[in-house]
Structure formats: structure tokens, C-alpha cells
Amino acid sequence: MSHNATVPNLDSWSGYLTEAQAHLLGMSNTRLALIALINAPVIIILLNAVWQLIAPRDPSKPPTVFHWLPIIGSAVGYGNDPLNFFLACREKYGDVFTFILFGRRVTVALGAKGNNFVLGGKSTVLNAEDAYTHLTTPVFGKDVVYDVPNEKFMEQKRFVKVGLSTENLRAYVGMIEDEVEEYMNNDANFRVYGMNDINDWGMFDVVSVLQEITILTASRTLQGKEVRSKLDKTFSQLYNDLDGGFTPLNFLFPNLPLESYRKRDRANVKMTEFYVDIIQKRRQAGADSDHDMIAALIKQTYRDGTPLKDHEIAHILIALLMAGQHTSSATGSWALLHIAENPDVGEALYQEQVKYFGTPDGNLRSMTYEELRELPVLDAVIRETLRLHPPIHSIMRYVRDDVSVPPSLAAPSKDGVFVVPKGHYVLASPSVSQMDPRVWKDAQRFDVSRWTDPDGVAAQAFKAYADENGEKIDYGFGAVSKGTESPYQPFGAGRHRCIGEQFAYLQLGTLISTMIRKVELRLKDPVPAHNYHTMIVMPKKPRNILYRRRKFD
Known part of the structure; x- marks a missing residue:
């Protein structure tokens, strides 16, 4: 057998290496895609949290309750125990604040003055029909109540x-x-x-x-x-x-x-x-x-x-x-x-x-x-x-037009009073005012x-x-x-x-x-x-x- 016969064919080895590298690269991409898919929710949650911390806040709007989950927002805390959720938020943000509820932006106004703001507001601005008709009309029927x-x-x-x-x-x-x-x-x-x-x-x-x-x-x-x-x-x-x-x-x-x-x-x-x-x-x-x-x-x-x-x-x-x-x-x-x-x-x-x-x-x-x-x-x-x-425990109204929060409810900032934008919901809570340790x-x-x-x-x-x-x-x-x-x-x-x-x-x-x-x-x-x-x-x-x-x- 000649010496040349025992020497590997370099072109052949090169082909083998290229195929192996491609296979490894494919496995790597698959893993990366899988890892990215698994970690995507975590990344989204972290980005949502970071954005809330670094994004400039509009001083004309009520503060928004910090939440980890985008879209879902504070739904879990609110849904499990609204009274304690509201009281905890009041300690941090005051009597007026906004929380996210499955994509809805709900501005809460607490206490007797908050009740007056929400429930005493003009129906053309703070509207009950827009807030509840999708719930009540299928149950009660057409042409009555909020329909x-x-x-x-x-x-x-x-x-x-x-x-x-x-x-x-x-x-x-x-x-x-x-x-x-x-x-x-x-x-x-x-x-x-x-x-x-x-x-x-x-x-x-x-x-x-x-x-x-x-x-x-x-x-x-x-x-x-x-x-x-x-x-x-x-x-x-x-x-x-x-x-x-x-x-x-x-x-x-x-x-x-x-x-x-x-x-x-x-x-x-x-x-x-x-x-x-x-x-x-x-x-x-x-x-x-x-x-x-x-x-x-x-x-x-x-x-x-x-x-x-x-x-x-x-x-x-x-x-x-x-x-x-x-x-x-x-x-x-x-x-x-x-x-x-x-x-x-x-x-x-x-x-x-x-x-x-x-x-x-x-x-x-x-x-x-x-x-x-x-x-x-x-x-x-x-x-x-x-x-x-x-x-x-919660009474909501849909905001049809921008509405200002009375200064007696939320002290004005240097930039003026809070404004609840059109498209938000406002919420009054009888549970809070009736269980408020500052009152009772x-x-x-x-x-x-x-x-x-x-x-x-x-x-x-x-x-x-x-x-x-x-x-x-x-x-x-x-x-x-x-x-x-x-x-x-x-x-x-x-x-x-x-x-x-x-x-x-x-x-x-x-x-x-x-x-x-x-x-x-x-x-x-x-x-x-x-x-x-x-x-x-x-x-x-x-x-x-x-x-x-x-x-x-």
C-alpha cells in the first residue's frame, strides 16, 4: 500500500466537518429558540417592570399601581381581596390611583369624597351604562336598565x-x-x-x-x-x-x-x-x-x-x-x-x-x-x-370625557390637578369608606x-x-x-x-x-x-x- 493511500482526503474531511458544524449549529439554534420561548414571559415581565420604573410619569394623571404582569395588571390582588388591595394602595399612592385590570385602566377614588366624585358625577361624563351593559343586558334582557x-x-x-x-x-x-x-x-x-x-x-x-x-x-x-x-x-x-x-x-x-x-x-x-x-x-x-x-x-x-x-x-x-x-x-x-x-x-x-x-x-x-x-x-x-x-364592594363608571379630580380629593401637584382621561374607568368602594379605620x-x-x-x-x-x-x-x-x-x-x-x-x-x-x-x-x-x-x-x-x-x- 502506498503512502499516499493512507493519507486522509482533506476535501472529504472538510465536507464532514461542515456537515457536523451545520448540525451543531442547528441544534444550537433550536435550543436558543426553545430557551427564548421558555424565558419570553420572564423577559416580558421584567421589561414591563423596568419600564414602569424608568418611564417618565405624566404628572397630570393619577399614579399607576406597580404591577408585574402586563395586561393582567393588578387583577389577582384586586380580585382576591379588594378591600386590603385598596387600603395597601392608599398607603402608597393616596386616595386616588389607577390600576390595570385585564387591559382596563381603572382609577380608584377612595373615601367619602371619592364616593362623591364617582357617584355624584354627571352621567354624561361618568357613565354607568357603558360600564355595565355588557354584563347586565344578556341577563336582564334588552330595553331596560343599562341597555x-x-x-x-x-x-x-x-x-x-x-x-x-x-x-x-x-x-x-x-x-x-x-x-x-x-x-x-x-x-x-x-x-x-x-x-x-x-x-x-x-x-x-x-x-x-x-x-x-x-x-x-x-x-x-x-x-x-x-x-x-x-x-x-x-x-x-x-x-x-x-x-x-x-x-x-x-x-x-x-x-x-x-x-x-x-x-x-x-x-x-x-x-x-x-x-x-x-x-x-x-x-x-x-x-x-x-x-x-x-x-x-x-x-x-x-x-x-x-x-x-x-x-x-x-x-x-x-x-x-x-x-x-x-x-x-x-x-x-x-x-x-x-x-x-x-x-x-x-x-x-x-x-x-x-x-x-x-x-x-x-x-x-x-x-x-x-x-x-x-x-x-x-x-x-x-x-x-x-x-x-x-x-x-366596587362601583364603576366609564369615563366618556376627560374629567378633573377635585382638589379636595387629591391635593394638586405643582403641575395642576389630576385628570382622568377619556376611556378609563373610575371606581368608588363603599367597602373602604364603611371599613375605614380613620373614620370608624x-x-x-x-x-x-x-x-x-x-x-x-x-x-x-x-x-x-x-x-x-x-x-x-x-x-x-x-x-x-x-x-x-x-x-x-x-x-x-x-x-x-x-x-x-x-x-x-x-x-x-x-x-x-x-x-x-x-x-x-x-x-x-x-x-x-x-x-x-x-x-x-x-x-x-x-x-x-x-x-x-x-x-x-
Whole structure:
């Protein structure tokens, strides 16, 4: 073999090397791409954080809450515990600041002055319809509430007030009392324990029970006898499907292709048909003596003479059912939990019933509407419950035009007052003003005695909210107290203040009184924490209450 035969071919080796290098380079690029893909979220998060730290801040705009996640922003902290999120932000940024909520820029204005700025603002600038219609219209239906211009909505609120007349409220007390008694005598939650031995203690999930009772009482009173007679599994399923479309998810993402959204839409159609059928039969019969909302709404006409259409009446009834059911069941649940936690409060409530309604034979007679309004312990329990647990912790408005923040709310900088730009949202939080340690002594403690001091903070706050002797404002549904400057706003304030306040007090008062007459309540575990993942703030599980029937029952 020749020497040359043993020498490697350099051209061949060069080809091998080039191929190997290409292979290694390809592997390297793949790895780099994979590493870049894996680390891209981290890089984006870091860039977002760095940009917030180094970018020049516009001094004319409220400070923005620092957030790690772009687009998502502060959604996690706000969604899990809005009260503590707001209080922590206030410590760092003051009473006015902006946070990012899934791409939305939300400017928060805290305290009584913040409430006044947001809820007392002009509807043409700080608009509720633009903020909520994508949530409410699929559930309530078209042509009512936030699906119509504000002026028309105010007229619809005026129609509802007709159904909440004093005459009707008087009739409702006995109806609610009957429904609660029948439920407690026949429902499985109450039927077993204490029937043979008054020392037997039963237990019930307070939210489940209150949801059932409130829908029974609301249907018996506001909704009408036809609705009450048809409360079956079919109706319950329709209600549950509608309710499934009334969540924070629906507010943030109104058009997701989810089955719960499709169920919501189908339920709205069927529920509308259900009510329209009742309305048409009522019109044909010509009956108008019922003390319910259908009888009141059938007679109403807009200012231009146009009568309410059947589908509008149906959708108003759906809105009343949904809104009233959530708020009353939540407030009632919180009230019973606190009564169970404080046996002395429960005993005071019971002795108040004996004092005002006791009879010579040792029984308790029925209550009247006027008498129910004059029970100081009951009134204090309801007010304190609403202070600690307002049904809605955040009230938003969409900003249609640039709006300046009043200097009294946020001190002007050297460059002038803050301006909230068009396209932002503004937010007021009753939870903050009602739980503010700078305003309320022992703010987080359930203390009914704070409402008995005529010169105390609670009494002054309620006076500012009710303002019964002050100037009234008519937004189109009758003169009401504006109430936007009070730190106590359990039913909202301004033009969108809840018109069902009196009914809510009546429903809650009658419900609590009737239950306290029949049972003692105790709490085995502490009062549950707030569940902020629902539209209306409910107690987290477990939320069980122990009960024992009273001797005379």
C-alpha cells in the first residue's frame, strides 16, 4: 500500500466537518429558540417592570399601581381581596390611583369624597351604562336598565317605585312572615331537629337557606302569585342558568364561547316568555287589584305617552328578581352569622320582639310595616351588617370625557390637578369608606351599639346618607337624598342609588324577626371570610349555623 493511500482526503474531511458544524449549529439554534420561548414571559415581565420604573410619569394623571404582569395588571390582588388591595394602595399612592385590570385602566377614588366624585358625577361624563351593559343586558334582557339611555332608565325606576308604595309594603309584611314560617315548619333543614326535644341542636348552611327563603318571599310579594305558584325545578334551573351568566368572568370577558354563556342566553329567552305569558293573561283579565310589581308596571307609561311593552315589563321583573335575590340573601346570611356569633345580640332581638309584640297568653302577634320600622335593635343589626358587608364592594363608571379630580380629593401637584382621561374607568368602594379605620372605631368589629349613640360617627354617617330633612334631588324617579358624601352607602348613592332600600329593610327585618322568634342561633366556627369571587360578596364555606327551637314553638 502506498503512502499516499493512507493519507486522509482533506476535501472529504472538510465536507464532514461542515456537515457536523451545520448540525451543531442547528441544534444550537433550536435550543436558543426553545430557551427564548421558555424565558419570553420572564423577559416580558421584567421589561414591563423596568419600564414602569424608568418611564417618565405624566404628572397630570393619577399614579399607576406597580404591577408585574402586563395586561393582567393588578387583577389577582384586586380580585382576591379588594378591600386590603385598596387600603395597601392608599398607603402608597393616596386616595386616588389607577390600576390595570385585564387591559382596563381603572382609577380608584377612595373615601367619602371619592364616593362623591364617582357617584355624584354627571352621567354624561361618568357613565354607568357603558360600564355595565355588557354584563347586565344578556341577563336582564334588552330595553331596560343599562341597555337604555340614562333618562329612560330613570323613568323605569319611577315605574318600579309605584310598585313599592307604602300600601304595598304594608301588605308584604304578612306575606313574608307566612313564607318564612312555612319554610321553617316544612323544609328538611328545620323539620327534624327540636321537634321532640328542645335541647336538640340542628344545623343549616345559611346561604343555601337564605337563597331559598328570599326567592320565595320576593316571588310572593313583588313578583306576583302566578310566579310564586310556579316555583318548581324548571324555574329554578332557568334562574340558575341566568345566575351563571352574572359573574365577574362575564363582566371582564363578555363574549367567551362557553356553555355557561349559551345557557344564560337560552334562559333569558325562556324566562322572558314565562313572564310575558303571565302579563298577557293579566291584561286580558283586566285585574289590577294585586299588590305586586306586575300590576303596577302594566299601568305605566313613559313621559311621551308610550306604554311599557310586555317584554320591557318582563325584563324589569327579571332584573328585580336577580338583583334582589343576590343582595338580600347575602345580607341576610351575614346578619344571621353575626347574630349566631353574638348570643347576646340574638337575645336582645328576641326580647325586643317580646316587648313590642308579646300577648297576654305568652305568644307573639304579627308585625305591621310601621311597627317593623321602629325596632331599634333590629335596625342596628341590619345597619351594622350592611356596614361590614356591603353587597357590592366596587362601583364603576366609564369615563366618556376627560374629567378633573377635585382638589379636595387629591391635593394638586405643582403641575395642576389630576385628570382622568377619556376611556378609563373610575371606581368608588363603599367597602373602604364603611371599613375605614380613620373614620370608624374598631372598624372590623361587629358592634351594634355604635348605632345607638345619636352623636356618634355611625349616626352622623346615616344622617348624611338619609338626609331626610335636607335637600332632595329628583333624577327622574322621584325626589331622593343624594347621599354621595356619606361614608356609609350600603345601597349606593346618587342617581343609581337602589330604589329597593325600603323593601330590602322590610324583607330582611321580617325574615330576621320571624326566625329569631322561632329559634336560637349559635356559631361553632368563626364568621367566614368574604368570598370576593362572586358579583355579590358572600361568606365562604363552611357557613353553617347551629339552631335550637324555642320552648314555645
